[in-house]
Structure formats: C-alpha cells, structure tokens
Amino acid sequence: MKKYLLLLVALIMGLDLSAQRQELFVTTADSAHPYRIPAIAHLKGKRLLSVTDYRLCGADIGFGRVDLHGRLSQDNGRTWSSEYSIIRGTGVKHAADCGYGDAAIVSAPNGRDILLLCVCGNTVYGAASTTRQNPNRVARLYSHDGGRTWSAPDDITEDIYSLFDESQLGPVQSLFITSGRICQSRTVKIGKYYRLYAAICARPNGNRVVYSDDFGRTWHSLGSIHTSPAPKGDEVKCEELPNGDVALSSRTWGGRYFNIFHYRNARLAEGEWGEVAYSSAANQGVDAQKNSTNGGLLIVPARRTSDNRSTWVALQSVPLGPGRSNVGIYYKELSSVQAYASPAVFAANWSGPYKVSSVGSAYSELERLGNGKIGIFYEETSHKADYTLVFNSFSLSEITNGRFR
Template identity: 25%
Template sequence: MPPTPATPAQPPAAPVTVTVPFRAGREGYASYRIPALVTTAKGTLLAFCEGRVDSGKDWGHIDIVLKRSTDGGRTWGPLQVAADNGANLAGNPAPVVLHTGRILLVHVRSSAAASEDLILTGKVSDADGRRVWVQHSDDDGLTWSAPRDITAQVKQPGWRWYATTPGHGIQLTGGRIVVPGNHTVPPAPGGTGAEPQYNCGHCLLSDDLGETWYLGYLDQNTDGYINVNETMAAELPDGRVYFNARNDSRSPGNRADAHSTDGGRTLVLPFRPQAGLAAPVCQGSVLQLRNPDVLLYAGPALTDARALMTVRASHDDGTTWSPVFTADGLPAAYSDLTRADQRTVGLLYETGDFGAYERIAFRRVPVTRLTG
C-alpha cells in the first residue's frame, strides 16, 4: 500500500485584531454612540457607550451600556446597562479607573425632551436640564452602585449646556481625579436671547477618590475664536496635565490644546489652536503611554468629513504630531484609547461602511506600531 501522506501543517490562526461590541439596531437599541474605554486593575476591558433606544438623536431615551472583555477585546460579554434614567437620558460616559481598583462612572442626565437647542435657548428648567452624576463599581464592572447627583459641586448657576468629556477620565499619580467637561454660559443681560452660544471648557476634580468634587480650570472664551468642546486629558511624564479638545470655531484647524502644571486647577495658557492635528469638527481621544513615553491622539484624519480613523503620536508633549496608524479608509467619528496590556493599545471607535454610526468597533494595535 502506498504510504499515507502526512497531514500538511496548518498555518497559525490569524490574530483577532478587530471585533464589534456594538452594532446599530441590535440588542434593543436603534443606535450606539459616544464610546468610552478603560482597562481595569484586573486587566478587564470595559467598553461603554450610549444606547439610544428609538433613534440616533442626541436626546430622548438613552442609557449608558457596557460590554466587558476578559481576553483583551477578542470576545465580549453580554450587554449590560451601567446607568439609566428611566425613559430619559443618561449619557456622556466618563469612566475612571482608580488605583484602589474601583471604577467611577461620571455622566450627565437630562429629560428625554431636553434637546440641545432648547437647553441653549434657556427653555429647559434646571431640573430637566443637564445634570452631573457619578456611580461606581467595586467588582470589575459587573455591578454598579446607585448614582449620586453632584451637579451643585461642579456646575455653576446659569450654565446651560453641560457635557463630560466624552471618553475616559484619569487619576493622576498623586491621586487626584480629573474629568474634563464643557459648558455654555447664558447671553449677557440686555441681549435678545438669540446671541450665539459658545462652548467653554472646564474640568471636574476630586481629591478623595470621588466622594466630593469641585471645579478646576475655567476657559470661558466667548469671542468665537476658540470654542472648547469635548475635551480629553492625559498626564504627561513630567506630571503636567495635557488637555486636547474639539474646536468649533474660526481659528486655524478644528483642534485646540492646553497644559496645566497644578493638576487641572488652572491652565498655563488658555486653549490655543492645535493646527498640527488635521481633523474634522469631531471628538478625538488622547492617551499617554509609558515605557516608552509617547502621547497618542486618535480621531478622523480628514478635515472636511468624519472618516479615516488615524492614531497620531507626539514625542514632545503634544507640540507636534505624526501619523503612526490608520485603521482603514472608512467613515469614522468618536473614539477612545486604552493600554490594553504591555504589548497592545485598544482603540474603540464609531465606524461603518456607509456612515460613521453603523457600529462601534474595537481594534487591537501593537504598541510597536505606535511607538517604533
């Protein structure tokens, strides 16, 4: 009998680099928006976003939903509701992982009927408008505490619109918690009420692990040149805090940034244009890597459309930037970054084949691709 041929060796399975934890129209929600991503002290990935029940609108019945991954984002557990406000809105998730292992979830709540236009024109009561809440998990994101209203500590009277980040907040090496935010102030007395509303920047700070909160810097530029919106923060190797923001204004480019040397209490200089980051008007995310020390930025790279999700790197604390990784050429919008493990950065971002909001994808990116 002829010898039985040896079974050819099978090539190793390709590594799982892209998964889709959230897909529009599935698991009870018409749309998923506004991703946020953290790695817990135990190494679990927590992917948060807004689950919009009825449509893709920014107001209405919206929950903060969550999926967990214990294998680096290769697979995801079942959908959880981390925060809900009944049939109203709970959104803008800003999770923070503490050195104790506790995970905070700072977010905003409002009435389902409180659209941005109604809030900006002062037609929504304080009770129905944007309010700030926090809750926590002590079991790696499996369950969450009852929420606490911290609005009186971090929102000044008269502010109308209010939003946290969106994306993850940070705990500094010294223990302080920093969660960026933005707000609008009402028109000056004697106006018509139809004056333009400019986004202004601030941050929420806590020095006691989230028990109490207070406001840090205020960047209230209302001349239309810098319009600070949707800010994220990173602690630089020298201890400074770097803030990078969407800029909906007439200054060069659509990004702005600033630094703080006192843990977010004040800014060295007000936000200024960061024209080195080509981007559309859209949220972007930042992450400071250690070993090696590289500051990363993720966001769409086209200037006139939300598409081409690209990670850029800075070796000079945000002064200059270079592209180091492009996910693909598809539509793309909001994002968040985390250090998934020693070899991998996780990128959670909105994307789709025909529009940027068809799904929220997760991508594993080798650190070596981002740092050289």
C-alpha cells in the same frame, strides 16, 4: 475544533491574536435603536470595560430615553462578555431619569471600584431652553465588583455647576462631562486615592476641567474659575503629562485645541492654564480634514528603538477625514519637558498618522491595555448604518512605524 486549530497555528507561528477587530455594539440598517459614544477603561491585569449609549429615542441624550450598555473583557479585548444594561432611562418626559448617556469612566487601581459620570434627564445641551435654572444634569454611578453591578445614580448636577456660579465669566448655563476615559493621575495621590481629572464641555465660554481627590465624591475646579482653558472648545479630553502637569485636547474644526495646566504645587492643585493653541495641518499638528469630532488623548511610557532610550509618546485619535471618516492616530514624542514647554510647542509637529479605519468613522477613545498595547474603541459606519462600536488594539511599534515600543 476550528477555534483550537487556529490557536495552535498562532502559537506555532508566533502570532498575536489579541489585535483583532471586534464589533462590540452593532447598529444595522434595520436596527430600531442605534448605538453611539465610546467609553473604555482598563480595570486591572487583562480586564477591560466598554460602555456605550443605547439610544431608544433614536437620538442624543436629552431627546428621550437613552440607556447605557456595557461589555467586559478578561483577555485584553480578544473576547468579550455578553452585552448587559448598566442603567436604564425611564423615557418619562422632563424627568431627571428620562435617559442616561455620554458615559465617562475610570477604574481605581484595584480594578474593582469604577466611577461612571454621565448626562441624565431630558434637556438638550445646546438648546436655548437649557439654562442654569433648567440644566443639563449630571449623574454619578459606582461599581464595586469590576463593572458587573452598579449603584443607583446620584444626581451631582449642583455639585458641578455651583463651582462656576461666581465666575467673572458668568455662571455656566449648560455643561456635561465629556464622554470616554476619565484621566487618573500616576503621580498625585491624596490619602487613599489618585487624583482624577474630568474635562467639561460648557456654554458659554468653552471648556473647564474639574478634579477629585476622593474618587469622584467631591469635585473642584482645576485652575481659576474666572478663566477657560479653551474658550471656543467643544467636547474635550485631558491627560497627565510626564511631569505631572495636565494637557487638554478639545475638538474644533480641522484639528484640536491644546492647552496645558502647569502646577506650582501639585498637592494643593495650585497652578495656571497656559494660552490655548490650535493644532492643525498648518503647524504640522493634528489634522482632522473637514470635521470636528471627539477623540482620545493618551500619553504612554516608551522606548526609542534607535537607541533603546526611555521616553514618552503622546497619542491623539481623530477622524483623518475628509469629514467623519478614516479614524487614525497621530503621535508625538515627549522626550523632555521642552516638548511640552508651552501649549504652542505641544500643538505643533505631530507625526503619523496611523490609519485605523478606512470607512466612515467618528468618535474614538484610547486606552493602554494590560499587555502594553494601545486599545482604541471607536464608532464606524458598518452594516450600512451609523454607528457600530468597534474595538481594536495595536502595538506602539505599529502605530509609530517602528520608532517606539
């Protein structure tokens, strides 16, 4: 009865109950196994999928058994299904199926077909023993029923690593597809599918980006294999700019590295990366005080409230700091191509930030919801432990202090 009375009051007062903080995966001080790493995808209409690591080994993927757990929403994140297992690791030492973690996900426009890429196995990304001959492994899973059931994993490790074996930079020794949201193009469609972009954290020589025109079955390097878009970059996201070019946003101490892939021929994926630019307080960019943390980059169509003109707004989530605390969202209007004519221009003069969390908080991902709001799925220190995975949503007007809607 109380629930229905609250709904009635909300209807009478015109309140929107969709923007409520939801603790989806809870880690407490007494938890035997912590959760970490947010990934979220808008499926279709009001439906969402959230995915996270369930760390039975107590540590990052590579140290032992890690499972992937999910929850589904049918109402833009106001309520969620029960937690369920997407895939379980065996915990068997040195086995390719020892663990599965750091999920990156995307849904096809039909809302039924979902691609999930993740790290698998028992090798640690940064360890000296993890090499081209003993690599950090990559797994691929599909769902064809909106995330309820999932295929057995395919090991696509060689498909990804082999792309860079002939690079003048040398072979990649260790890599993983960065967790969160895989970028799906709005503009480039080859046959049945819109192009996908997945950003890679790699050593040595930093970031790479790969693309797929067949919903993840085959992958290709975006740009020359002989260059890195962010040689000192770490965990990284990419997003499509309003003109169809691709922006890269990589974590680094105190802010972000940004770069842009400019297409000469989008259909043939021909083009070049620019010169990577550092965004921080020094250029009124994205300021992450005393931290280097994975965050989300999202670009959405909008209207300026001052003149009702159509425009675009870029959003970047990071812990505002100091350290891993106070996750917030910076924003930047992209009113024309001049606003992202070069990585240096794109990296400077961001506005905000809008503060989402007021406590310890770390990794985050952004997604545009079916109701036009901006969803954020992030890690927060709660219940005296790191971390609980939290979902919340805000209007663009809230995030930008009324400047855009």
